[in-house]
Amino acid sequence: MLAVVSWQVAVDGPLLALDTAVRDGVWRTRHAIGSPLLNHLGVALSDLGGGLVAVPVLLACAGPAAWLARRGGRPRWWVPVPVAAAAAVLVPLLVVPAKVWFARPGPYGDPLAADQWGWYPSGHTATASIAYGTAALLLARVLPAAAGRWLGAAAALLCLGVGAGLVWSDFHWLLDVVASWCLAGLLLLGLHRLLPRLLPDRDAGSGRDAGSSPSGS
Incomplete structure (x- = not known):
């Protein structure tokens, strides 16, 4: 999906008509409802994807994750901190x-x-998805x-x-957001599969030792 959407954006393809239809539909709905509360809520939700909000949350979650890993006796308990920093830089x-x-253009x-x-892909969406997703995976x-x-x-x-x-x-086209969700999903899937190796269970090493012993055999 990420490849298809990126290709359509690059060549100004017919799929971009979806963006126009969604923008116009949202504009009509927003003005038909005429709710300042909903409009303020939309801006507030958007702001949660800013780096000044999402990145500190990610780094703040890495600390408790490392502390719990150390308390649980896990090897490499400090891994959540560099993982969070790498995600923020990425x-x-x-x-x-x-x-x-x-x-x-927007x-x-x-x-x-x-x-x-440019507006593609959405930086706020990518920041939110990677930061909050990484924080959730670490915890x-x-x-x-x-x-x-x-x-x-x-x-x-x-x-x-x-x-x-x-x-x-109206801060982003729909496909800007979808592309960032796809990008973040790929990265989070990779992290989900890699974390058990980076931050193994406490008894992972003892289990391997037991399996190699005569009694374990």
Whole structure:
């Protein structure tokens, strides 16, 4: 999906008609409802994807995750801290070059100024999804399974809310948001599979030792 959407944005393909239809539909709905509360809520949700909010939350969650890992006697208990820092650095490294390369105008259609990056993909969506998703994965690794599932669901709802707020407020096209969800999903899937190796269970080493012993055999 990420490849298809990026291709359509690059060639100004017919799929972009979906963006126009959603923008116009949201504009009509917003003015038909005429609710300042909903409009403020859309802006507030959008702001949750800003780096000044999402990145501190990610780094703040890494500390308790490392503390719980150390308390649980896990080897490499400190791993959550560098993982969180790497995730925070990775967002601009991936998003900013893509914005510059695609140079897509925003929903208002105004040409990009000389000091502006493009709108594709959505930086706020990518920041929120990677930051809150990474925080949830790190904490889920050291918390009971039920708590981890609740954290994952909460992070997913929060990221959906950020994307909805951006589209509702005309800050981004829908496909800008969808592309960032896809990009973040790929990164989080990789982290989900890698975390058991980076932050193994406390008895992982003893289990291997037991398996190699004569009694274990």
